[in-house]
Amino acid sequence: MVKGLKVGAAVLIALSLLSGCGSNDSSGGSGDSAGSGKVELQFLQYKPEARDTFDKLIAKFEQANPNIHVIQDNPPDASTALMTKAASGQLPDVIANGGDNVHASLVQSGVLADLSSDPNLQKVSDVYVKILHDISGSDKTYGIPYGVNANGVIYNKALFKEMNLTIPQTWDEFIALCKKIQDAGKLPFYFSFKDAWTSQPAFNALAASTQGSDFYKRHSEGKTTYTSEYKEAADKLLQLVTFGQKDSFGKGYNDANVAFAKGESVMYAQGVWAIAEIKKANPSIELGIFPYPATNDPSKNKLISGVDQLLSISASTEHPNEAKKFVEFLLDPANAKEYVKGVNTFSAVKGVTQDDPSVSDLAPYFDKGQIADFVDHYTPSNMKLDQLLQELIMKKDVAGFLKNMDDEWSKAESRK
Known part of the structure; x- marks a missing residue:
């Protein structure tokens, strides 16, 4: 279950002031990796149980894209760390967090890239895109649903x-x-x-x-x-x-x-x-x-069932093309399948199934779209x-x- 936090007014004001500033600097933003000429992407995700799976996917991505180095950050209190980075102008290039009030706060502060016209949205279920719109209060899309859970x-x-x-x-x-x-x-x-x-x-x-x-x-x-x-x-x-x-x-x-x-x-x-x-x-x-x-x-x-993991891109990333390429890689059905298998969750990507027999009773509800989001995502x-x-x-x-x-x-x- 996604357990988010509500950002206070002061933090939202800080985010608004900083949303137009560059989010990357020498202290921790994107850039060349150790002078190697590689583009360095900062990737923050909030699920500790997903760290090993993302490590494997990142290795696979880097093998296919040797000019890009992805650094995964999975801090203990990831939601607080994410908001602190956002408020200080250090939002990571790519973010994988939950579909909850933290995402809503980031949307409202204007620090996420608008992905409404991203062709990758065609790969995912409309049900979960709508859930993100309902949570954020916006008719635009600032995150692409990836992993989804069930209660x-x-x-x-x-x-x-x-x-x-x-x-x-x-x-x-x-x-x-x-x-x-x-x-x-x-x-x-x-x-x-x-x-x-x-x-x-x-x-x-x-x-x-x-x-x-x-x-x-x-x-x-x-x-x-x-x-x-x-x-x-x-x-x-x-x-x-x-x-x-x-x-x-x-x-x-x-x-x-x-x-x-x-x-x-x-x-x-x-x-x-x-x-x-x-x-x-x-x-x-x-x-x-x-x-x-x-x-x-x-x-x-x-x-x-709610959005357990969504993929967003910083509005001020210095490497938007590389960030989009990484997101597109994660949304590839074969890689999305590897993710749900490793984390024992479901996928928002169309055609990607969870084959664990312990969750087979839930399949008809996903198939029919007989789904509602978690009440506490709106509280x-x-x-x-x-x-x-x-x-x-x-x-x-x-x-x-x-x-x-x-x-x-x-x-x-x-x-x-």
């Missing part, structure tokens, strides 16, 4: 088979499934609310499928509120968490990955990003993942949605939670 219910296939369970298609079937597992003396879900962000995956799915059409647009225009449209999602989250272990606030994300891998629960409320960690704890586990059946109308139940981080959800789960006060959501949204808007 759902991970389940233990062996236990499903042993207990004669089937994947639910509706909310009522989902709750009946949880009760059947519970009645059999097993734990339906293992939760990890010690890490506040882990309260968000289930809520993202429940809200996205129940909040009504065009909620983000109507909400930004002041035509609706969380109170009027998020009660169903909040009620259903509280119902779902009753099927977890008693000490759900005493366990963190890593604890839950290991517990699920050991078979301590039949299901796990996470996303595809957890699969690799689960398999590290139990390489032989056979698992799958299905979208949350958030409503009793299967046609309204969306797969929650300013200074609202602290994760903490509000923790409070909701502990206090079970839905009305208070919804009021807090509306109040915190108003505060976040007033800070812009």
